[in-house]
Amino acid sequence: MHKQAMTSLNDFAEQKLAALDAMDLRRQTIVTARGAAQSARRDGRDGISFSCNDYLGLSQHPAVKAAGIKAIQDYGAGAGASQLVTGHHPLLQELEQKITRFKGTDAAAIFGSGYLTNMGSIPVFAGEGDLILLDELSHSCLFTGAQLSNAAGLTFRHNDMDHLNALLADHRKAHRNALIVTEGVFSMDGDLAPLERIGDLARHYEAWLMVDDSHGVGVTGGGKGSAGNIPVRMGTFSKALGSYGGYIAADQPVIDLIKNRCRSLIYTTALPPASAAAAIAALDIITDDPGLCAEPNRKARLFADQVCLPQPAAAIVPIILGTPERALKASRALAEQGFLVTAIRPPTVPDGTARLRIAFSAAHRDEDVLALAGAIRKLARI
Ligand SMILES: Cc1ncc(COP(=O)(O)O)c(C=O)c1O
Numbered sequence: 001m002h003k004q005a006m007t008s009l010n011d012f013a014e015q016k017l018a019a020l021d022a023m024d025l026r027r028q029t030i031v032t033a034r035g036a037a038q039s040a041r042r043d044g045r046d047g048i049s050f051s052c053n054d055y056l057g058l059s060q061h062p063a064v065k066a067a068g069i070k071a072i073q074d075y076g077a078g079a080g081a082s083q084l085v086t087g088h089h090p091l092l093q094e095l096e097q098k099i100t101r102f103k104g105t106d107a108a109a110i111f112g113s114g115y116l117t118n119m120g121s122i123p124v125f126a127g128e129g130d131l132i133l134l135d136e137l138s139h140s141c142l143f144t145g146a147q148l149s150n151a152a153g154l155t156f157r158h159n160d161m162d163h164l165n166a167l168l169a170d171h172r173k174a175h176r177n178a179l180i181v182t183e184g185v186f187s188m189d190g191d192l193a194p195l196e197r198i199g200d201l202a203r204h205y206e207a208w209l210m211v212d213d214s215h216g217v218g219v220t221g222g223g224k225g226s227a228g229n230i231p232v233r234m235g236t237f238s239k240a241l242g243s244y245g246g247y248i249a250a251d252q253p254v255i256d257l258i259k260n261r262c263r264s265l266i267y268t269t270a271l272p273p274a275s276a277a278a279a280i281a282a283l284d285i286i287t288d289d290p291g292l293c294a295e296p297n298r299k300a301r302l303f304a305d306q307v308c309l310p311q312p313a314a315a316i317v318p319i320i321l322g323t324p325e326r327a328l329k330a331s332r333a334l335a336e337q338g339f340l341v342t343a344i345r346p347p348t349v350p351d352g353t354a355r356l357r358i359a360f361s362a363a364h365r366d367e368d369v370l371a372l373a374g375a376i377r378k379l380a381r382i
Contacts, residue, residue: 024324025345032340036060038363040340047338048368050358055219055296055315057363058242058282068243071277079270083110084259087270095245095276098283102224103233103249109258110247110276112268114214114236115141117246120264122181123149124257125208125232131175133167133207135159135182137189140348142181142212151179158186161197168205178207184216184226188349188357190300190316192220195228208232214239219315223286223293240286240293243278245271295362299369303360306373307380318344319356319376327354330379337375 020026032049033041038057040049058064071091079087092110100108111117122145126132130151134142137158146153152175156164164180172178180202182193195211202209210232217225218240225235232254237245248258258265286293296315304312309319321327327343334341334356345354356376360369 024328034059036363037365038361038368042335042340045338047335047340048364048372049340050360050364050372051340051342052361053215053239053359054242054363055215055240055359055361056242056282056286056292057361058218058240058285059278060363061242061282061285063285064242064278064281067277067281068274071273075273077274078272081270082266082268083270084266089270089273089276091273091276091280092270095247095271095280095283098280099235099247099249102283102287103235105233105249106252107255108247108249109255109262109265110245110271111265112245112271114212114234114238114246115144116264116268117234117236117248118142118145118212119148120145120262121232121234121248121258122146122179122210123263124261125149125210126151126177126179129176131171131178131207133164133178133180135186135193137186137350138181138183139187139212139214142183146181151175158189159191159194161194161201164198165201168201168207172205172207178205179210180207181210182212184211184213185220185314185316187215187316188344188355189318190215190312190314192216192226192313195226195230199229203229210234215314215316217241218282218286218293219296220313222290237275237279237282240296241279241282243282244275245279292362296360299360299362299364299366300358302366303358303369303373306370307376315360317358317360319358320353321355322352324354327356330356333379334372334375339372339375341372 038049040047075089081087096108118141126149128150132146132151132153134155136155154167156167209230211230212234213225214236217235221227233249235247237243300312300315300317324345331343341356344357
């Protein structure tokens, strides 16, 4: 009986995988060792990664690494319990205070990851009888949070304010509360949300606004990230800040409610001390050095110039190739020349828009950026 069940589960998995294979959509993990200047060793070969979100190279910064090592020595490897039990260690408190000051809010809550932040906090703000409006290109964890909330969920066309306005006009009144959710810098396209106009619509229709600025912090606004009248400011320590963990910065009652109701904060072990310490050190570096924060965008612009693409607004440049097959082929051709540029395929991006997503970092050398541009220009001729 048990054996039969195992066989049928394996059959089920194999059939699903075969279907993914047939569409060039099967994914796999590949061992990759990362080092300084975005170097990456894979399959025994050294290359340069243009797929990491380590926009400032801080995951490899000596002060960030030293802070993590010291935290383990001082407090141990793990937090030991939820932050509502005994896991709210001194570094977590310090990180809360630091991100509060950095974002200019009253308070902040720290989560185990950006995914946990969005997945857990959206259901705190909205439930049955409420309305959530999401930009259609919002990250998977924003959709997951909206689905878990049991609120009515609608998507508006990417950055299309007329569409958002029309949806609010048609649906807002029938719901108790409304939450608009978008990203400051879109993770797969690198463009910015029109936050001022979204803020105006939010005010007009009495809706709340939550902005996921995972790809903005450390890169836009002189490092401070996206600006505007944003009651719920979400971000992650895992990208430009080079560490791990997520946060929401907001007014005190909002943060107090999260700490009382958010399942992905309450029922999970707190962020480890080393991750908190590394994030604190990274926040200090970017606060002291706004020049560093301008570098990822400068590199992205240098690249875009070379390949005749429009000037990027942040550190991400997509090269849309259409089919998964084309994206995989281009990615493999670049890997052969020592450039790691992962093919991004549906469902991460919409059907028909498989792409190379190129992420630039302050840690990239200009010569590597120019060499990648040369390789891409050659690819285009194939
Ligand atoms: C826009 C956006 N939000 C949230 C996340 C999740 O953050 P984390 O990697 O810290 O879980 C990511 C990253 O994958 C992201 O791109």
